[in-house]
Amino acid sequence: MNIWRLTLAYLARNALGTALQVALLALGVATITVLLLLGQQLDDRGRSETRGIDLVVGANGSPLQIILSSVFHVDAPTGNIGDRDVDWLREHPLVAGTIPLSMGDSYQGFRIIGTEHSLVEHYAAELREGELWEGNHQVTIGAEVAAATGLAVGDTFHGVHGIASGDGPVRGELHDDHDYEVAGILERRGRVVDRLILGSVESVWHVHGHLHESDANHDHDHGHGHDEAADDDGKTREITALLISYRSPLAAVTLPRMVNSRPGLQAASPAQETSRLIGLLGVGLDALRLFGGVLLGAAVLGLFVGLYTALRQRRHDMMLLRAMGAPKRVLVGQVLLEALLISLLGALLGLALGHLAMELLADGFAQARQMALTGRLLLIEELYLLLGVLGIGLVAALIPAWQAYRIPVANALTKR
């Protein structure tokens, strides 16, 4: 028997009230945990996916859509840009490097991207197996693609016309006359590259060169990027977007304006668009944060009322303890320990619930999957949250503890 067992006995005795207090705390903590995890990952994805890309040039349209489609691979592209514009950009003195992106097909919901090996370098992705693609028939696939489709090195598959833009795989026309062969699989990076199928730009042209001869009027509802596809003789080749890195900071001032002045082109800054996006999301996140705060506030109030009521009920117990020789610090310690235990249980349960909710969210929504969100990460902020909850738990216990301290021992003998 000691103060721990006494406290546990009290908590067990009032199991229903304890459970309510723990549950309230857990809900508040879980809400805040989800927000921490979500905010951190969105921020992180925004930062890491846009690192090394100074500008994205796509067809006329919303800059945000260009960034979402070409950097985060969640939205449909705005259209295509011609090779004359591409050549102009590649040879521009302000441009240090470019990576072309050509998209329009997918396999089981994973986008097939026509690009160059420099994109793999951009993602700093290592090969787990096999090699990078060569020629028009080979692709290298991301780790998530391999895991989800079961494709292995040497396997072949057919692409489907149309790309997924968040709502799962499309049911487009099957390009069964063009085989893709898996040349290699990339290591998992925890980024969008895990969900991409990478091949050459030519392979994408190759597929669609045939297509447009036979079917010039096919369904374009999926927002794929080949509406104005190549001439059949192959003179005009188009891509969906070009990722650009600047040669000097000066380029940031002049290049976007120069790009936008050319007909059919739109320049989009990943940094600007991402911060705009996070700014838009921020309002929602703030509202949720407030909600989490209110929940936590109510939980702390519940904890205070619970402790206060318990203390009134146990006034005789406390007098008894004092009369039996327990010093005042045992009484105070018991109240504080009770508050700490409830807070700790609530916080731990809340953190676990928060991670579970984040994992379900990441798994249940295609957009979240595409952003490679997960509940399986730990943040240092969670430790602060835990300590914070313990702290406010102690604060809630201060008044009850003070009352316990002041319980007079003298009337213990006769108190009824």
Next chain:
Amino acid sequence: MSEILAFHGVQKQYPDRPVIRFPDWRLAAGNHGLVLGPSGCGKSTLLALAGGLLTPERGTIDLNGETISGLTEGERDRRRARLVGLVFQTLHLVSALSIANNLALAQYTAGQPIDRQRIRHLLAAMGLESMTNRMPETLSQGQAQRIAIARALVTRPKLILADEPTSALDDASAKRTASLLLEQAGTCGASLLIATHDHRLRGIFPTVLELEPEPA
């Protein structure tokens, strides 16, 4: 023979109440005493003073040869935990704990190691072994009272202070409880001091201190 308890010139005053003056008296170690008097004459106060729950405004109180009336509250707490067993008027047990754990709690507050064997033996000796794992609310009034006596004894105190342990009981139960207290106090070599207005106990105790009714 040494004294377990000695009062010398003790006066106690509650706010807005007349001063209570206690006669000088002593209780030899191992002897038992009875404090008799009508309600409100200061019997409970005397027990509270003897146990160090209260301090007097004047005079000295010696417990087991040491003057406790000048000590701090914390020091008195420690003396009480070590030397005194209390049987309360209302027999209060901690309802969240089993009977055995109620006794263990007394050992804990006395700063003693938890001695489950002692608890079992004591309950068995008092014919209460069947209640070891029961919860307090399942006990009758009489059973609860015997548990309260067991709890006062479990720490092997030198002095047992009991406030009105028999006044709510019928003659037979009162007699049984008084003999149980005497017998158990004797077994562990403790002195027993009972405060009561119950004159049925008068014949049983060698030392009787009669307090005067409160002066009007």
